[in-house]
Structures are given as C-alpha cells and as structure tokens.
Amino acid sequence: MTENSDARAFQIGTAFLAFVMLLLIPFAAFAQEVLPSWNEGKAKSDILAFVKTVTTEGGDGYVAPEDRIAVFDNDGTLWSEQPFYFQLGFAIDRVKTLAPKHPEWKNKEPFKSVLAGNLAGVAKSGEAGIVDLVMATHAGQTTDEFEKIVTDWFATARHPKTNRPYKEMTFLPMRELLDYLRANGFKTYIVSGGGIEFMRPMTEKMYGIPPEQVIGSSIVTKYQLNGDEPVLMRQPKVNFVDDGPGKPVGINRGIGRRPIFAAGNSDGDYEMLRWTTAGAGPRFGLIVHHTDSVREYAYDRKSAFGKLDKALDEAPKRNWLVVDMKNDWRKIYPFDQ
Amino acid sequence: MTENSDARAFQIGTAFLAFVMLLLIPFAAFAQEVLPSWNEGKAKSDILAFVKTVTTEGGDGYVAPEDRIAVFDNDGTLWSEQPFYFQLGFAIDRVKTLAPKHPEWKNKEPFKSVLAGNLAGVAKSGEAGIVDLVMATHAGQTTDEFEKIVTDWFATARHPKTNRPYKEMTFLPMRELLDYLRANGFKTYIVSGGGIEFMRPMTEKMYGIPPEQVIGSSIVTKYQLNGDEPVLMRQPKVNFVDDGPGKPVGINRGIGRRPIFAAGNSDGDYEMLRWTTAGAGPRFGLIVHHTDSVREYAYDRKSAFGKLDKALDEAPKRNWLVVDMKNDWRKIYPFDQ
Numbered sequence: 001m002t003e004n005s006d007a008r009a010f011q012i013g014t015a016f017l018a019f020v021m022l023l024l025i026p027f028a029a030f031a032q033e034v035l036p037s038w039n040e041g042k043a044k045s046d047i048l049a050f051v052k053t054v055t056t057e058g059g060d061g062y063v064a065p066e067d068r069i070a071v072f073d074n075d076g077t078l079w080s081e082q083p084f085y086f087q088l089g090f091a092i093d094r095v096k097t098l099a100p101k102h103p104e105w106k107n108k109e110p111f112k113s114v115l116a117g118n119l120a121g122v123a124k125s126g127e128a129g130i131v132d133l134v135m136a137t138h139a140g141q142t143t144d145e146f147e148k149i150v151t152d153w154f155a156t157a158r159h160p161k162t163n164r165p166y167k168e169m170t171f172l173p174m175r176e177l178l179d180y181l182r183a184n185g186f187k188t189y190i191v192s193g194g195g196i197e198f199m200r201p202m203t204e205k206m207y208g209i210p211p212e213q214v215i216g217s218s219i220v221t222k223y224q225l226n227g228d229e230p231v232l233m234r235q236p237k238v239n240f241v242d243d244g245p246g247k248p249v250g251i252n253r254g255i256g257r258r259p260i261f262a263a264g265n266s267d268g269d270y271e272m273l274r275w276t277t278a279g280a281g282p283r284f285g286l287i288v289h290h291t292d293s294v295r296e297y298a299y300d301r302k303s304a305f306g307k308l309d310k311a312l313d314e315a316p317k318r319n320w321l322v323v324d325m326k327n328d329w330r331k332i333y334p335f336d337q
Numbered sequence: 338m339t340e341n342s343d344a345r346a347f348q349i350g351t352a353f354l355a356f357v358m359l360l361l362i363p364f365a366a367f368a369q370e371v372l373p374s375w376n377e378g379k380a381k382s383d384i385l386a387f388v389k390t391v392t393t394e395g396g397d398g399y400v401a402p403e404d405r406i407a408v409f410d411n412d413g414t415l416w417s418e419q420p421f422y423f424q425l426g427f428a429i430d431r432v433k434t435l436a437p438k439h440p441e442w443k444n445k446e447p448f449k450s451v452l453a454g455n456l457a458g459v460a461k462s463g464e465a466g467i468v469d470l471v472m473a474t475h476a477g478q479t480t481d482e483f484e485k486i487v488t489d490w491f492a493t494a495r496h497p498k499t500n501r502p503y504k505e506m507t508f509l510p511m512r513e514l515l516d517y518l519r520a521n522g523f524k525t526y527i528v529s530g531g532g533i534e535f536m537r538p539m540t541e542k543m544y545g546i547p548p549e550q551v552i553g554s555s556i557v558t559k560y561q562l563n564g565d566e567p568v569l570m571r572q573p574k575v576n577f578v579d580d581g582p583g584k585p586v587g588i589n590r591g592i593g594r595r596p597i598f599a600a601g602n603s604d605g606d607y608e609m610l611r612w613t614t615a616g617a618g619p620r621f622g623l624i625v626h627h628t629d630s631v632r633e634y635a636y637d638r639k640s641a642f643g644k645l646d647k648a649l650d651e652a653p654k655r656n657w658l659v660v661d662m663k664n665d666w667r668k669i670y671p672f673d674q
Contacts, residue, residue, distance in 0.1 A: 066547060143589055187549075196590070196593070197593075200593045210403060211592065211593030211594055212524075212591070212592045212593055212594065214593065218590060221586050221589060221590070222582070222586070223582035223583075223585045223586060223608050223612070224582075229615060230585065230608065230611045230612050230615050232585060232586065232589055232612075245559075245560035245561075246560075248560045248567065248569060249558050249559070249560060249569065252480055252558060252569055253533070253555060253558070254549070254591065255548065255549045256533070256534075256537045256548030256549055256551060257548055257549065271560050271567065274567045275560070275567050275569075278566060278567050
C-alpha cells in the first residue's frame with residue numbers, strides 16, 4: 001500500500017464515520033425524546049412495549065402498517081372536558097350571540113338558563129333541552145358557514161378556569177402519544193361524541209389529525225342549490241350519535257378496519273375499547289384517569305361530564321391500561337412549566 | 338494535476354454520470370408510461386394539464402397535497418355496470434344460496450322472479466322489491482361474516498357476458514388514472530351508490546383504494562354482545578343512500594374536505610360533479626361516456642343502470658370532460674389485447 005492510498009483510505013474512513021454519525025444523531029435524539037411528558041413507569045413502558053411488538057418485522061406480534069389504526073376519544077382524552085364539554089361552551093356563546101334575534105328565548109328553557117349563566121338550569125332541561133340547544137346553535141346554515149363560525153369562535157373563546165384559549169387546553173402527553181404512534185406507521189383517528197363539524201376545523205392544528213380522520217356525531221345535512229351554487233344545509237335533526245355503542249358503528253362505517261389501539265376516558269368509550277381489544281393479535285386499550293385536582297381536575301364515577309365507572313371496573317379484566325394523570329404525566333398542558 | 342488525480346477525477350465524473358442517469362431512468366420511463374391505455378387527444382391532454390397546474394409549486398393553480406382529493410364513482414366508472422350492477426348479481430346469487438331455507442320465496446316477489454332468472458320481473462317489483470331483496474341478502478349477520486360472504490363470492494362469481502371474474506371487469510384506463518393521480522400526491526376515494534361493505538373487501542386489490550377511502554350506501558349496524566364477544570350486527574334497515582344528492586353529503590361526512598377532482602358516469606353523479614367543481618381554484622369534472630358497443634356497452638339516456646342524461650347535457654356548460662370510451666381508450670379491460 002502506498003502512502004497515497006493510505007491517506008485515501010483514511011479519508012474514506014473518516015467520511016464514512018461522519019456519515020454514520022449523521023445517521024445516528026436523529027435516532028439518538030429520537031430515543032431520548034419519546035413521550036418526554038410521561039414519567040418513567042408501567043404506563044409508558046407498556047406503550048413502548050406494544051409499539052415495539054407490532055412494528056418488529058418477523059416478530060409474532062407484527063402488524064402491517066396499513067392495519068396500524070389507532071382511535072382516540074377527544075373530550076377528556078385529548079383535551080379537557082371540565083367544567084363542561086367545550087362544545088357546550090361554544091353553544092352557550094352562540095346563544096348569547098344569537099339572542100337579540102330571538103327575544104322569545106328570555107322565557108324559554110334551556111335558553112333562559114343559558115342566558116342567565118345557570119348551568120344547573122340547562123342540565124335540568126334534560127336531553128330534550130340539550131337537543132334544542134344544539135339545534136338552535138348548530139343548524140340553519142351551510143357547512144361552509146358553520147366552519148367559519150367554529151373557526152372564529154376558537155380564535156377568541158377562552159376556558160373559564162385557566163383563561164387560556166380552549167384550543168390550548170390539550171393534553172401534551174397524549175399529543176406526544178399521537179406523534180409517537182404516527183412515527184411508527186400508525187394512522188391516528190379521533191372518534192368522539194362531539195360534533196364532527198365542530199372538531200374538523202381545528203384537529204389538524206391541534207393534533208395533526210386531518211378532517212378525513214375525524215369521526216363524530218352529526219346532524220343531517222342536505223344538498224341544495226342557492227341560485228346556481230350547490231351548498232350543504234345543516235338541518236335541525238340528529239343524524240348519528242357517535243357515543244357509547246355508536247363508536248364501534250362509527251369506526252366501522254368511517255374506517256372499515258378494526259383498530260388495534262384505542263384510547264378513551266369514560267364509559268362513553270367502553271364499547272370502543274371492547275370492540276378494539278376483542279380483535280385477534282396484539283391490542284391496546286388505554287383509559288385516561290383524571291386524578292389530578294391541582295393541575296387539571298379529579299373525577300370519575302360521578303362526573304356529569306366524562307363519567308368513568310364501568311370501564312374502570314373492567315379495566316384489569318380486559319387488560320386495559322389505566323393512566324393515572326397525576327403520577328404518570330410529568331406535564332399535562334403544553335403551557336405547564 | 339497529476340495523472341493520478343486526473344484518473345480520479347475521471348472516475349468521479351463517470352460515477353456521477355451513472356448516478357444521474359440512474360435518477361433519470363425512472364423519470365423517463367414514467368414520462369412514457371403515463372396513462373398508456375388512453376389514446377392521445379383532448380381527454381388525455383386535459384387531464385395531464387390539470388395535474389400539471391395543481392402540482393406546479395408557485396403556479397397560480399397550485400393545490401397543497403392535503404387538498405388534492407379525488408373522488409370516483411364505482412359502477413360504470415371504475416368497472417362495468419352492465420348488464421346489471423354487479424351487486425345485484427351478488428344479491429341474485431345469494432337468493433339462490435339461501436332459497437332452501439326460505440321455501441316461501443317460491444311464491445313471493447321479487448324472490449320468485451330472481452329464482453326464475455326473470456330480471457324484468459325483479460324490476461317490476463319496484464323500489465320496495467329491491468329493498469326487500471337487499472335486506473334479505475345483505476342483513477342478518479355480523480360485519481365480519483358479511484365480509485367473508487362477499488370475499489367468497491368474488492372468488493368464484495363470473496360476469497354473465499364475458500365469463501370473467503367480476504373483479505377483473507375493471508376499466509384499465511381509470512385504474513391508470515387512479516395511479517397517476519396518486520403518483521401526483523392525490524388521495525383517491527370511491528364515492529358510490531353501492532354498498533360500502535360490499536366494496537371494501539375488494540377495493541384495495543382492485544384499485545389500490547383502502548377501506549377507509551371508500552364511501553358508499555349503508556344499512557344500519559348495531560353493536561351487541563354475542564356472549565362476551567362484541568359484534569356489529571347488520572340490520573334490515575337502510576342507513577344512508579350515497580347516490581345523487583347523497584353523494585356530496587357522504588363526501589362531506591366521510592372526508593370533510595371538498596374534492597378538486599370528481600369522476601362519474603351517470604346522473605347519480607351529477608350532484609357530486611356540481612359540488613366538486615363549484616369550489617374555488619382549479620377543479621376537474623370527468624364523465625365516462627359508454628360509447629363502445631363492441632368492447633363494452635353503449636348506453637346513456639335510457640339505460641336502466643347508469644342513466645346519463647342531465648349530466649351529459651350540462652357537461653359543456655360546466656366544463657366537465659366527457660370521455661368517449663370508444664375513441665379515447667386504447668384498452669378497456671386489463672385482459673383486452
């Protein structure tokens with residue numbers, strides 16, 4: 001070997017080493033950064049183990065990328081649902097905006113209670129009252145108009161306790177979980193009892209979930225012509241309630257594959273958890289348990305919003321992971337220090 | 338420069354050239370292979386021009402990849418719909434299979450006509466008869482069971498005229514169009530009046546379209562427990578008819594974005610074409626006109642299946658491309674010579 005070729009070999013060796021290190025840096029960074037807002041413990045390690053199982057080619061639990069479907073409830077799972085579902089906050093604000101055009105609301109429930117800021121009174125109007133409230137505030141316009149109304153509301157509306165914009169009241173550990181699953185080839189969906197057209201304008205920005213991966217409750221929409229312009233008019237009639245036993249129905253209709261991962265936080269997610277985890281092969285069911293009265297809220301069996309009772313009882317038997325927010329999460333909101 | 342470094346420079350030069358050529362080969366091949374079953378002409382060049390417009394970054398008509406949504410009708414657009422919708426063929430075969438368990442069908446329409454091979458008699462039973470036929474053949478089992486029934490049928494059933502498996506009766510030029518749009522960042526959907534769970538087991542293999550990108554008509558499904566096993570039972574009740582004015586409704590619910598490209602072949606696609614092409618920016622509406630009585634079928638304004646009348650009249654005014662199958666397509670089926 002000549003001196004020249006030695007030098008050349010050295011150069012190539014150095015270049016190769018630099019190249020390999022360049023490749024390794026992102027992996028090292030990635031390894032450090034997985035689920036950073038989750039404390040070390042069983043919850044985090046169970047999630048990591050599951051993802052490793054389904055992504056290990058040649059392994060017993062390997063799942064092809066196209067079947068890596070993960071479904072997430074929204075209210076109480078991806079963002080807060082206290083002191084009330086944020087969509088109820090939207091409806092309340094909308095009643096106030098529309099009230100000048102509806103003088104009759106001053107003496108008509110549930111509008112009277114809404115205008116008086118009396119949530120107990122709204123609750124007392126029961127399911128029929130809630131339906132009236134939804135229809136008065138969510139129907140009567142085109143889908144394009146409603147999208148603008150929702151977008152405008154999110155731009156200014158704030159949470160009654162934190163005074164933060166509602167759109168910031170997301171759970172950082174769950175957003176990290178969404179990112180982590182997607183980085184491992186999962187397709188992530190929202191499957192929520194909330195209104196599909198209330199969520200869609202925001203989910204891409206909030207969670208990286210595009211409109212076509214949002215499944216939710218809906219009212220009837222009707223195609224018609226305004227002059228020569230085709231529009232979809234939102235009708236004051238319930239089309240589909242994507243909650244409880246409706247969730248597997250919504251998943252089947254909207255996705256057409258059975259998910260292998262489901263996350264929820266209430267009995268409204270019970271059937272979705274059952275449906276998901278009853279499939280063959282590796283399955284993961286996750287329940288967010290609201291245990292942190294200081295940083296968020298502590299509630300379960302008796303809550304008006306997000307009641308968690310039956311699903312909590314059955315979690316051990318069904319092998320569902322119960323995440324203890326207080327102990328498993330280092331941070332809750334993105335703005336937490 | 339020494340001789341050694343000259344040789345080295347030459348080597349690098351050669352290696353670089355080889356590398357560049359390697360990069361260019363697929364592009365050259367790609368350029369030759371775009372829509373090979375389409376004859377040169379206005380139809381093909383209009384499609385190429387539209388795709389160029391929406392994919393040219395910095396251009397006036399540029400559309401971000403996430404908004405490149407393309408929707409395709411199925412019957413008569415992606416595969417044949419003659420001499421009857423293939424799903425009707427499925428229903429007929431299913432009646433024959435189930436008949437031993439239903440002796441009453443011998444004297445009850447539309448089953449009597451189905452069993453006698455009398456399609457005119459089936460048609461005479463009207464919409465109510467067709468609904469009876471669908472419910473008797475598409476309901477009463479779990480979604481998993483129905484998927485197997487459909488998959489098994491496709492494995493053996495054959496087209497009455499060509500004697501080819503139904504799943505081979507796809508239009509090759511349209512499959513090339515799907516591939517071409519996807520290669521240009523489009524997300525392709527089926528939006529069909531056909532049953533969603535009749536299509537989903539086959540669309541990935543037939544068209545490269547996964548179940549979650551199939552929108553169709555549906556019957557009601559109900560979550561229930563069989564022992565401890567959660568199932569979705571198919572109920573004998575119509576849930577949604579994804580046809581005519583139902584198509585924009587189905588698109589809005591299932592995708593939540595307005596497509597920029599729509600392809601259909603009948604008046605059942607009229608509202609989908611209107612809805613798609615009424616949006617802002619570049620839009621493309623395409624109608625497959627069945628003009629080839631030799632290689633496929635020739636029909637339009639008076640056909641029992643796939644009637645094309647109003648949409649054909651309005652195509653010039655709406656700037657929708659009318660594809661003349663006989664003249665615009667070099668091949669129709671994949672098995673054509």
